Amino acid sequence: MQRLCYISLFLVAGCIGVFPYTTYAVQIFLDTTENTHNLSDTFYIPVRIDTQGECINAVTVEVAYNPDEISIQDVSTGESVLTLWTQFPLIQKNEGKELGQVLFEGGIPGGYCGRVIGDPGQTNILAKLVVTGVRQQEFATDTSKVSQVVLGPATKAYLHDGSGTEAPLTLAGSTLVLTYSSSSPNNLWLSDVKQDVIAPELFEITLVEGPSVGSNKHYIAFNTTDKQSGVDHYEVLETDPDRFGFLTWTPRESYWVIASSPYELRDQNLHSKILVKAVDKNGNERIVTYTPPMSPFVVLTQSYTALLLVGVLVFIVFLVLYKTIRRKRRNDVLKNSAIIEDDHGQ
Amino acid sequence: MYDTLHVNSRWFVQISLVLSFYLFVFFYIGARTDSAQAQYIATTTVSLTVCGDSIVAPSEFCDDGTNSGLYAFSIATRNCSSCIAWGQYCGDGVIQPFEGEECDDGNNTAGDYCDVSCQNESDPVTEGGGGGSGGSGGGGGRGTPGDDGIPDASVDGGIEYLGETNLNIAGRAYPGATITVLRDGEVERVVEADSSANFTFSLTEQTPGITTLGFWAADRAGRRSITYAATFQVVQNAVTTLSGILIPPTLTVTPEKAPQGTAISFAGSALPSTKVQAYVDKADKPEETLASTNGEWTISYDTTKLTNEAFHTVKANYIDEDNIQLKSGYSLITNFYVGTRDVGTGLTADLNNDGVVNLTDFSILLFNWNTTNAVADINKDGSVSLPDFSILLFYWTG
Structure with a gap:
């Protein structure tokens, strides 16, 4: 009879505890379609989202892994549905510590409501982790090793409702099985990057006036995407930041600097031509140029x-x-x- | 004592089982209702057809994977032209002298005075040794035959034909509306809807890969809609067609502040002759009206039933009652105030007040990221963080 009581309690608890999770929460998960890999291979773990009929527009993702077992080499954003990034993928290896972390945060203007009917792809990748196994001394005697990759509690998604509402979320990590093989390592990421011969998409540079950002300085804003290997970084060059007035025949030193948007201009007088270079993972470059409008003061100065x-x-x-x-x-x-x-x- | 315990346990078990049953029914119906509501909300059915995926979609006439429309030497190897018609071929019943055809009797059968490769037959073969598949290969400039003697459909003079990567877009907004098309958040094109509210356009030489196209419309009165977006894969060397886009209605509230008891007006544009539904706050039952033939609609709303001295919201969508599948998404959620107190306006994602929400506003948000600067704290919760970013993306205009 006591056992029957326990079963009854289990049924009640089950009804209360299980059914709420059958409602339609947004799912962020690590794609485990292929979870067995050669230890020395470099492979992908796609981070995907299933909106379950909801529309979302911003996500923040935290991935945790054991750095003694696997190494996250890079994060591919080429196939990501995210187009604006508040936090570009950041790998924190935390060597010597218990957990490594990958953090990224971005959004989709107009929102993302799931797969369009007829789309040949799943089109739900947030980012792809580029992973390889870490060879340990005792591994040679083992035939395989299991490693857990999980999505951390900081992972969140926001509904596309204009109120910044956090979406109910379910998370699913991945269990990797790494096997030892004497065959030569296969680097999927490297071969994909080498195939990328297309430069990042054309983009525009926007001048951001200082007062609008609560500052008295001038900034530029820029953003683009690369649909193959993803944008690696941006660089900015100001042609002649130190020139003044009519002294334009004496160009000063100008050089490319690695930058991110928004970028504070060195030439706050806006006399220089500004070049922004977007570089993808294979080094393909897209350069766009911006000439700031002449301020009335400059025009007046040059007129005088x-x-x-x-x-x-x-x-x-x-x-x-x-x-x-x-x-x-x-x-x-x-x-x-x-x-x-x-x-x-x- | 044992009997009492035994009886109590039986009661406990019975109650538990009954409770389980009711909980099961409750949550099951709840889950089903959630599902139904989710389906109710996600209404607009956007579909994608890929001209080049070898699948003939309902809107396509043909699709052979390459769709080059190049001349072919037989019916079997004819090439589809942009998924709308067959290209010229030997056997189409039309003589193509520039392709070296001497005749074309509408088939690839020998023995009928016109042979398998559309050359005249002086002595028709009537029996035996019939029309083999080994084509003549033709004269100069007729392509390179494949291994089977028939030219490969995707080969033209030994150079592989790779079609352009193009996008065709078709959707509906309001008559005379101006539609701004965003590609990955940046303005790509501005097009106009015709008098029936339809709009179509093509984007050529696109980069293949994951693409988000966003659409927002301004109606004839200059009112703006919400941005409607679709994310999908642009297939390389194929024509991808995105159809079924329905721009949600525009909506304004006049006046934005009114004393309780006075009427306020909800107005906007929608697809002509559709039923417009306006939901005030979280009301289950919407206010309804019919959009005129030019898409205009107005609802007069009595504020008596709303809480005094409080902000309220309204959103609208439209339904084509003749076509139950045709249901738009919701408009922008618009705030209004019922009462007489002096209050500010609601949320604004246009951080630099230039009339658009774009990369500049995003830049301002990033500049103030994780600060308490009120300049970018859109939802006024004391920090500039992801909820503010989400609101900014909701109001994005590019």
Whole structure:
């Protein structure tokens, strides 16, 4: 009878505890379609989202793994549905510590409501972790090793409802089985990156006025995507940040600097042409140029400079003419005086 | 004592089982209701057809994978042209002198005065040794025959034909609406809807891969809709067609602040002659009206039933009652205030007040990320964080 009581309690608890989870929560999960890999291979673990009929527009993802068992080499964003990143994928290996972490955070303008009917792909990848096994000394004697990769509690998704509402979420990690093989390692990531010959998408540079960001400085904003290997980094170059006014024939040192958006301009006078370079994982580059609008002050300064130059030139011309005429008149006077003196002498 | 315990246990078990049954029914119905509501909300059915995936979709005439439309030497090897018609071929009943055809009797059968490769037969073969598949290979400039003697459909003069990666888009908004098309958040194109509210356009030479297209419309009165987005895979060397886009209605509230008891007006544009439903706060029963033939709609709403001195929200969608499948998503959620107190406006994602929500606003948000700066704290919760980002993306205009 006591056993029957326990079964009854279990049924009640089951009804209360299980059924709420059968409602339609957004799922973020690590794709475990292929979970057995050669220890020395480099393979992907895609982080996917299933919106379950909801529309979401922002996610933050935390992946935790054991750095003694696997190594996250990189994070591929080429196939990601996220187009704006508040936190580009960050790998924290935390060597010597218990857990390594991968963090990223981004969003989709207009939201993401799941797979479009007829889409040949699943189109639900948030990012792909590029993973390889870590060879341990005792591994040679083992035939396989199991490693857990989990999604951390910081993982969140937000509904596309205009109120910033956190979506009910279920998370699912992955269990990897790593086997030892003497065959040569297969690096899927490297071969995919090598196949990427297309530069990142064309993009625009936007000037952000200082006061609008609560600052008195000028910034630029930029963003693009690379649909193959993903954007690796951005670089910015300001052609002549130190020039002033009419002194444009003396270019100063200009160089590319690795940057992120928003970028605070070195040339706060906005005299320089600005170049932004987006570089993908294979080194393909897309460079766009932006010429800031001339400020009224600069226009005025340059106008005055031109006027001053013209004025100086006109003054010199008048001076030369005046001196020439004056010399000529003096010569004429002297000549006339000499003739008169000659006439008086005769 | 044992009997009492025994009886109590039996009662406990029976109660537990009954309770389990009711909980099961309750949660099961609850889950089903959630599901139904989810289906009710996600209404717009956008579909994607790929001209180049070798699958003939209902909207396609043909799809052979390459769809080059190049001339072919037989009916069997004819090439589909952009999924809308067959390209020219020997056997289409039309003589193509530029392709070297001397005749074309609408088949690839020998023995009928026109042979398998559309060359004249002086002595028709009537029996035996019939029309083999080994084509003549034709004269110069007729392509490279494949291993079977028939030219490969995807080969033209030895160079593999790779079609362009194009996108065709078709959808509906409101008559005369201006639709701004965003590609991965950036403005890609501005198109106009015709008098029937339809819009179509093509984007050529696209980069294959995952793409998010967003659409928002401005109606004739200049009111803006929410951005509707679809994320999908653009297939390389194929024409991907995205159809069935329904731009949600526009919505404004006039006045934005009104004393309790006075009427306020909800107005906007929708698909012509559809039923517009406006939901105030979390009301289950919407206010309804019919959009006019030019898409305009108005609902006069009595504020008596709303809480005084409080903010309220309204959102709208439309349904084509003739076509139950045709149901839009919701409009922008618009705030209004019932009462007389002096109050500010609601949320604004346009952080620099330039009239659009785009990369500049995103940049301002990032600049103030994880700070308490009120400049970018859209939801006024004391920190600039992911909920603010989510709201910004909701109001994104590019």
